[in-house]
Amino acid sequence: MQVFTEFIKSDLSEDQLLPVLRQLLPVLLNILGEPDQHSALSRARTISVFRQCVESLYMVKDQYPDAVKEATATVLPVWLSAFQTLLNVAPRSDVENTPNWDGLAIRIQIFKTLDIMQTSFPRALTPFLKEFLRTALEHLSALYPTFAHFYLQSAASVPDSSEDETIELTHLVCPMLDFVASVARSGKAKDWFEGTNLAGLISGVFSWVQMTSEDEEEWANNANAFVAQESDDTLSYSVRMAGFDLLAVLVERAPVASLVNFQNATQRVIAESEQARNSGSQDWWRALEASLAAIGSQAEDVLDVIDDERDSGRTPPIDIVSLLTNVIPNYLVLSQFPFLQGRAFVFASQYAKLLPEQLAGQYLNAAVQVLEAAEAGIPVKVSAVKAIHNFCQNIDDAVAVPLAPRIAKDIGPFLPVTSEDTLTLVLETLAAVLQIDEGKWITEDLARSLVVAVLDVWMKNNKDPIFISILTDVLESLASSPAPGIYQTVVQQALPVLCNAIMSSSAVDSWIAGAAIDLVSSLVSGAPESGLGEGFFAMLAPSLFSCLRTTEDRDVIQNGIACLTLLIRKDINQVVSWSDPATGQSGLDLILEVIAKQLQSEDESGGLVIGDLIIHLLRRAGDAVLPVLPQLLQAMITRMRTAKTATFLQSLIIPFAFLIYNQRDTILSLLEGINIDGRSGLDILIQTWCENAETFQGFWPSRISALALSSLFASERPSLQNLMVKGDIIVKPETKNAPTEFTSIPFPVKALKLLVHELQSGGESAAMGFNSADLADLDSDDGDEEWTEEERANQGFKADELAFLSDMLGPRGMAFDNDDALEEDDDEDLKNDPVSTMDMQAHLVSFLKECAARNTNNFSAIVDQLNPDEILVVRKAVSGQ
Template sequence: MRFHESRELKEAGSADWWRLHEASLFALGSLSEQLCEAQDSGLTKYNVRDLLEQMLIDIMGTGVHQYPFLHARAFSSVAKFSSLISKGVSEQYLCNAAHAIASDVPPPVKVGACRALAQLLPESNQNLIQPNIMGILSSLVDLLRQASDETLHLVLETLQSAIKSGGEQSTLIEPVISPIILDVWAQHIADPFISIDAVEVLEAIKNAPGCLQPLVSRILPTIGSILVKPKVQPDGLVAGSLDLLTMVLKNAPVAVVKAVFDTCFVSTVQIVLESDDHGEMQNATECLAAFISGGRQELLVWGGEQGQTLKMLLDAASRLLDPALESSVSLFVGSFVLQLILQIPLHLSPHIPDLIAAIMRRMQTSSIAGLKSSLIVIIARLVHMSAPNVDGFINLLLSIPAQGYDNSLVYIMSEWSQLQGEIQGAYQIKVTTTALALLISTRHPELSKVEVQGHLIKTSAGITTRSKARVTPDQWTKIPLPVKIFSLLADTLTEIQEQIGAGDDDDSEEDNDWEEVQNGDASISDDIIHSASVPSMTNPSVEHLNAMAKVFDEDDDDSYDDDLTKNDPLNEVKLADFLTNIFANLWENNRPIFEYLCQGLSDSQRSAVEKVLRR
């Protein structure tokens, strides 16, 4: 191996021995992920750990000024193989890295040392770190002042790790670090990567013990003056300020939210109402969602005049749902409106008809599936909000007109049934799936009158080219809405069982009831439900399955890490149990409809439903 060759060259007195040593580390580093996995699983016959540690220990005895690139490579290798090398070697290199950034060593060594610190600090023994953390922070601040555009990202990343590892000692350096980071943020506001890095460092400072209040006091006056005169600010500064403000509001105590509200709330709403800048409006929308999430109902009385704050929030929602706006401007309106529903439902209730009408108009003029999906989540959450009077919500949709459709129910359910498989996010999937179950459980007679997209009709054989697709667009069957919903719920149940490995039942077994369903029942009246074709069996996307995996991992307390929705009671719903109850209740209380709906299921869907009914 090249490493052994480098040792032989070193013993022979060659001045270039280090090149082979450094090249060997580079080669190992390029395969770090694969080597770590192989070592952990025992799939490799070579002991990578021993080889790597031998190479790293050999470097410790050499001069950093004489072999700067070798030492830089060693630090980088420690960062890549931190999970593999022993605690002793890691701690030694952690100390060496801390010493390197404080010393007069060549720039490549400091770059490598920063990489090592960024990786090792969060993993290291706090008893080892704490005595040295002030020195590390001071050295990183000095490096930050000297950093070039090429190294700024790395220094900020390392500083963030150091602050998170500093504990209470970070408080002592907050007056020094915060102004410098704010200056970096302001100077690089047009660079999204650096400005985001700076905000993340400020967030680490905010979360450090004792740093929140002084940081907010430092930020608010400047941000407030920027937002009150947005039209005279440099490009990107207003949007960046709103992003910074959202970070401050995230998980902040009510007293801090109130202080930010007093300084910046009105200006934020005005930006939503008056700005034409997409970035400003998007960030202002997220900021308003954070205001509502942090202030909750108390926020409504902070504005002074009764009802003024609610009016401003509703005006902002109206602007963001304006169908004349470009769709990209409204991308985050879903999170904003969702917070209105979750935090101030009683105050929002009288405005729900107007809200639904605005949502529908926004959906009809949007070609962005992500925006439509986020608005469907809002409709789904309103379904839950209407429980137990879901029939009343359906009647409300029937009463709201929709351009080109009989009513809002027809339009919304046509879109929802098509997009359900594309909805992403653990919370979003749970809300929409359970809402569909609530809708079908009403057995409202108007649902069966709505026909939605079923399965794709294959009109010709062979490959479909772009030109052929333009001439002959895809054609789909039309099926009754309850059939589609039943199929979507069965799809979800199938995915749940695949994720959790539910049941050891023999899938080939069919009880008599299911044989009747599979063979059909000629006595079922067409009056029960309109005739149906087989529903679409479109497979969910990989992203959807990944999101579903999060939903079904119900024992993981971190499954729902979205700060804006973590307190929604729907997070406590066990989706598998919920769907089981839905299918069981329909089976027990309305067997004819259940059996008719089952005729449209695929074999895998039918098997999934059968499993839960046999329990």
């Protein structure tokens, strides 16, 4: 069977697949239906082969639509009927009074296959859906006593299979929950997910996500494993993760009804747990911990539902406040049950927004006390750190400030003794603590000790990008503290160490230099508005420029250029006034050397980074850059002729746009004087600009381009009027396969076209977004017949979900106009620049009106050369419509 699986997956060509399946599937079905002649494991493997067949059919459905439709219509229902029959056999028969659990293997393979079919051929599955959902719910109920006996109580060992492999209950429950979640997410069988079914499903999940005795043993001794299972991006899939995923889908699809069942299930668990505790059970806490973990896993959505219901004047469907006030405090002191104690802290922190200030302060103080308690074990201490992280993000600074110094001091010692996921949690918590009240409470001694600890962590983990990312946040938070003397203390402690790392790293360990430069950038980002402080650039420059001069590592170069850009933005005076004692070169000379090296490089991957550097140098350096400006512009024009990528071309064009907007005639004269192989610099720039203007990424670049183009249009300079540039595509239906041809039009016409395009997009860069062509409703087996009208109108999503995806993805998969998606996300200079804040649409309309009134550049004749749509836009703008 394994050979068949691999054979179908790898060795069959598309045209061989269907004939082979016609011969193979009936034979497999016969084996599956003969329990007296074939073992359960052999029969289970036939389902595994069938599942691979389904996946292969799905892969070729576009190439062979008719044959695949025939196969799905004739073959799939037969197998689904067989699955139905097999699942209707009582599941306990596979785990009770039997030497092994081989029979579970068949159920495992069935639910794995159903999950695949729900994704690939949902329409074939639709007639059977409710029956399979019913059997899934029955399995959860029927098999739970076995789960409790073997996994929660460890009263016996799970038997080996007849082939000496362990078949676990979890192997069945995970794909079963995945299947139910997939159906719920699709919006199908909606009426099944109501009433007693929904109640049973949620109650079942609450039971099955309990911590097993094996989990307890591992997590009690392995902090990283304990933290990892709590992580949103955990790679260790489990019943708990599958259960939480199903709960998330249910809350999304039926928020109020789901939370009513959360409330009911929790009240039942609290009562049953108390009863079990009073009767002497040592496992009474497990169901409580699981229920709190389940509700906590959905905290964000639960809080949203509570807010929505309150805003609508209705009573929230779940009373979290009562839990936080009357129930959870009782568990905070149960040190003999560390997992429940820790869960209580984490749960309270997840719903901290609902806590009154006084109670929030008491919870936070209790978590700090646990952190400081010598006798507390791993689960409780890790939970306390997690809770503190959540509290710092979810409660008012006024509540957290009194405890902030103490928390930071307590967390510091964890840094050198933790690793992996635990270290990540500790660092993220420290980063959150340092942001409380902008770090005004930080003392010099605390800052010094934290910097030492942070650098120690970095030296041990300088290859890990996740750690480096968090460490840069921590250093920036420390450096940006407005408390007296903190910035200077942090720089004095960190900068010499980082400069030494940059200078001493070699090509073999270049990542050390790259990470060190990142950390230096975090110091620069955190520097006060008054500047970097005396001697900062003088200490950094020799190592930074030496590294950029010698390294060939792309990431190090980009990190270094980004750091230089920050230095220019923060304190251009230090950069301009410094000179290298060894060579006499100024800081400006060395930056131009870096730019020249990048312009000469064939590697264009850092296009936007070098463009940022040039822009900020021109914006900040002022007259200091004038002596070297002709040399810089000639180098950029020269490179423009061979540049290939859109981002690199943008990095060369936008600085010219900025200069032209501010010093048009001076720059145009310089460009006219540049001659490269018989072409003027102006000709090269304008041709390249016109071909790439509509691909510019980012808010500020697109705007400065439009402003500069309008300035060029208004200049009426003969050298511009006589330039011919690439216009519109020439459509020739009879020569469909011929190379694309374009018209040739005067520059003023092209400039006006680009300005009209900018005006049509509302004064922003055009966002193409989703449209009917992108999301065509293909005639496929998507099974959308049960979608609501809202979902049908929005490709299976709710309107707000589609809007979110549209905003996130933007045009053709990237939000080109979303500042947060590009390099400007932290660039306050450009966000606050007048170019970013002006009313661009009003400016463009005013510009067109003025051109029409003055007939600038023979405006009326140029307008006549536009296409009809463009002419209409201009006329509306000029007439004020």
